[in-house]
Amino acid sequence: MNAILTEHLTRRYGDLKALDDVSFEVPAGQFVAMLGPNGAGKTTTIEILEGFLAPTSGSVQVLGSDPRRGGRDWRSRIGVVTQSTSLDGQLSVRDLLSTFGQLYPNPLPVAEVLEMVDLTDEAGVRVDTLSGGQQRRVDVAVGLIGRPEILFLDEPTTGLDPEARRRVWGGIEKLAAKGMTVLLTTHYLEEANQFADRVIVISKGRVVADTTPEELRTRGGHTIIRYPLPDGAPVNSLPPALADHLDEQRREIIVRSGDVNAALRALIRWADAQHLDLSGMEVGPPSLEEAYLSITGEQLPTESDHG
Amino acid sequence: MAELTTVRASQQQRTRTARLPRASLLLLAQVRYHFRLLLRTPRAVIAGVALPAILLLVSNPKSGNVGTTHLAGLAVLGLTITAWTTHGINLVAARESGVLKRWWSTPLPPWCYFVGRIVATVLVATLAGAVTVIIGVGVYHTHITGPAALGTLVALVVGGLAWAAAATAITGIIPDVASSWPILSLTYLPVVLISGVFGAVGKTHWMQTVASYLPAQPVIDAVTRALEYSPGKTLFSARDFIVLGCWLVGSLIAARVLFRWQPTRATRRTSGHDRAKQATAPRS
Structure with a gap:
């Protein structure tokens, strides 16, 4: 069964085609990484899948429903981690997770989620006093608390220092092990290589590669x-x-x-x-990066690009 | 086979829907959540509660008493700072930082979020107004009976609802956090000034007429009337509540039309397509 099915998705902003005839499907339980440079269309795609944005044309089904028409039941089955940290910081991590957990029919225990994102020791700390990396992990925890069947992670580690990134990856690794359907957009090839069963490369609004990380690497050419x-x-x-x-x-x-x-x-x-x-x-x-470059002809953003 | 799958899917959906938490419980949780957030927001406490109290204390240092209209004006100042300015700025900040989008992505019914947020704001705003009245009673010996206290409370709650609903509506035309204070103060200070929040001001006839239809003066009048209540007088004036009711209903309708869940100016790092996207993205 497909968790995600998109057919000929197009999204225009005025004269600009942000997405151009994007079609792909994701079977339930698969961990998919969506790669591409800034402005390639990754976030537009994920926002259409999350129901925040309507496509200009084409069709999309997530867990069997059109995301724009997904009601409470549908929303209780998805988890969303948006591109920037988006939390009310005045509460403790535990209180925040409990509040979000109350919204779902069958939430994960708060302690289990805290353990997954390695924040057990910070459970009683106010969110706005945590470091940027810790807040990002709280963000991931909020996305997980409802026991989602599918989790959308939009650049969860962009802008984090290497240590914070490593800790977020620790949480993602546990998700991958649980067999949850995950759609991850990222700039980091290392992230895709480490977790993903499959890599979809988007460039200038089009899918230019849809394959496994190993196969993508072989497209980089010679030894x-x-x-x-x-x-x-x-x-x-x-x-x-x-x-x-x-x-x-x-x-x-x-x-x-x-x-x-x-x-x-x-x-x-x-x-x-x-x-x-x-x-x-x-x-x-060849490395995944070399393969990526040979396919897209574009350089991925460097560390300094992320500020 | 396809039919069987459809039936199974619809049964599964029914089971899941039945297990979703009841909206009434979610609403209560939202009121509690936003009430806690507001009390932990220094602006809400300092501006809404402390400022009117300080103004009351410094403006009447010797006389030993305070006029009910002046007391009502300062109580409404606390009420409206919380329900208009604090609520408005917080809502814009929540939208711009992606917090609203985060809630939108959950199974919480959208109306629960807003009703919960508005009710919590009205509770804190009413508390701010009530503290001013209590200081008036405690420090300046303003006499207040049980019915008068109840009437004051009702006037503050209805006024708070009208102001919080109006603030929710106006956030739809505020582009970002930086613009929120100028826009909210520009639409607030003249209204409260001509309505007599800081005391009577010389007004022309047309200004008096305009002020009577704006949402500040009816609350001041309603609170004054309630504070001055004694047996034989009327506790409420229907006109005050009709004006406030119109503001409440009109603001809710406007909020329904104008409100946005997502920021107009994305704060994320962008380039290429994203920049063009920002320039042309329609309101959702």
Whole structure:
């Protein structure tokens, strides 16, 4: 059974097509990551699925209902974590979760949700005195309290420092283990790689890839040899076959080649002749980021872009 | 097979719907929730309760008594600061920060959220007005009988409802938090000033007529009448309550039309499509 079914979704804002003929389905229990740069249409898609926004054309079904017409019963079956933290901060974490829990027919116990998001020790603390990362985890907890069949997570870790992000990921990992249907939008390929059964890549309002993280990675092209040059490595002595692959700015040799053996032999021979340590060398499939770039042709936002 | 699936789905839906919490219980929980939030909002307590009390104390340091109209005016000041300014600013802030959207995404009936929020505001606003009257009784020996106290309370509650409903409506045309204070004060201060919240002001005939149809003067008149009640006099004037009732009903209708759950200006980080989206996004 499909938890989500969209067919030919289009959403226009004046002359701008934010979504252009987006179709996909998500079977119940699947963890799907939606990737794409800023303005690609991820949030527009998720807001249509949550019922906040109507598509200009096309059809959408979430848990068998049109989200715009979903009543109380339908809303009790979904969990929503919006793009920015949205909480009344004057209450304690426990009080806030209890208040939201009362709205649902079969809520999760508050203690269980607190444990899932690693906030048990902060249960009695006022929400507005928590750090940004902790508040984001309270946000995720509010999305979970109703025991949703499907959870929408709209960039839950954007803007968080690495430690806070790691803690939110801890909570998401527990969700994934529970078999809940999750639709996660994210800028972080690492996030998608770690949790998702499937990756949908959106670029300029269109679905440009819909596959597993492993398969997406294979679309990045050839096997890659990456060798960060040790300090003092004499790049002038590189043989022409390797010199063409030198990234002077990053001080590394990156070879994307169909003939891995020949490139490896040349690199080892040169390193041996120059008495260079090869322990930093990596040989493997392209990263998810490289695959993503080859598909969308767009760079994902960097850490500094998120402020 | 398809029919069987449909039947199963509809049975499942009925079972789930039956288990949803009753709206009346949710409403009570919302009143309690928003009441607690307001009491933990310093602006509500300081501006709504403390300011009228301080004005009352500093404006009558020697005389030892206070006129009922002056006392009623300051009680209405506390009431309206809470029901208009605090409620309005808090509502805009909740919308802009995404809190309203968060509630909208839950199975809480939307009317429960608003009725709960308005009732909680009226409770705190009435409390603010009542504290001023109590200071008048305690410090300035204003005589008040049981029926007069009850009448004052009724006038404050009805006035609070009208003002809170009007504030809910006007938030629909306030674009963001930064604009909320200028817009709310611009629409508030002239009204309370010509209505005599700070005492009688020289008014032309047309200003008197206008003030009598605005929602401040009828509350002041109703509270004054209640405070001055004695056997043989009437406790309420129908006109005051008709004017306030019209404001209440009109504001609720306006709120139904104007109210927005989502911000007009997204505060999230944006670029490309999102920026264009903000410029052209229609009100939902």
